[in-house]
Structure formats: C-alpha cells, structure tokens
Amino acid sequence: MAKKKKGPRQIAGLQCTVCKQFGYVTEFNKNNDQLKKQASGKSTFPISKYCKKCRKHTEHKMMKKLK
Numbered sequence: 001m002a003k004k005k006k007g008p009r010q011i012a013g014l015q016c017t018v019c020k021q022f023g024y025v026t027e028f029n030k031n032n033d034q035l036k037k038q039a040s041g042k043s044t045f046p047i048s049k050y051c052k053k054c055r056k057h058t059e060h061k062m063m064k065k066l067k
Contacts, residue, residue: 013063019039
C-alpha cells in the first residue's frame with residue numbers, strides 16, 4: 001500500500017557538481033526552503049556531501065528527476 005504524502009516534504013535526488021554522479025536521495029521541506037530564500041536570499045541547496053566516485057566532499061545539487 002502506498003504511503004500518504006507528508007505535506008510540504010519533497011523527495012530530492014542529489015547529484016555531484018564535479019563528476020555528475022547521482023549519489024543520494026533525501027527529503028526536504030519545501031516551505032522552509034522558500035522562507036530561507038525570502039529572508040536571506042540563500043537556498044538549502046547545494047549541499048556539501050561525500051562523493052564516492054571523486055572520493056572527497058563536493059557540492060551536490062538537487063536534481064529535477066529521480067533516476
């Protein structure tokens with residue numbers, strides 16, 4: 001049975017900006033992200049995460065489509 005939606009929580013895929021490797025799937029609160037943009041002009045993404053292919057911490061951006 002499918003789960004109910006959790007309101008403003010959105011599923012996001014993260015992709016390394018250096019090697020373009022798809023590595024993480026996470027959830028974020030869409031409302032909080034919009035409030036951050038309005039208040040400070042900064043967004044939640046990109047995030048610094050460990051990339052297995054590059055073998056170091058790199059910036060990861062949110063993908064439009066999950067593979």
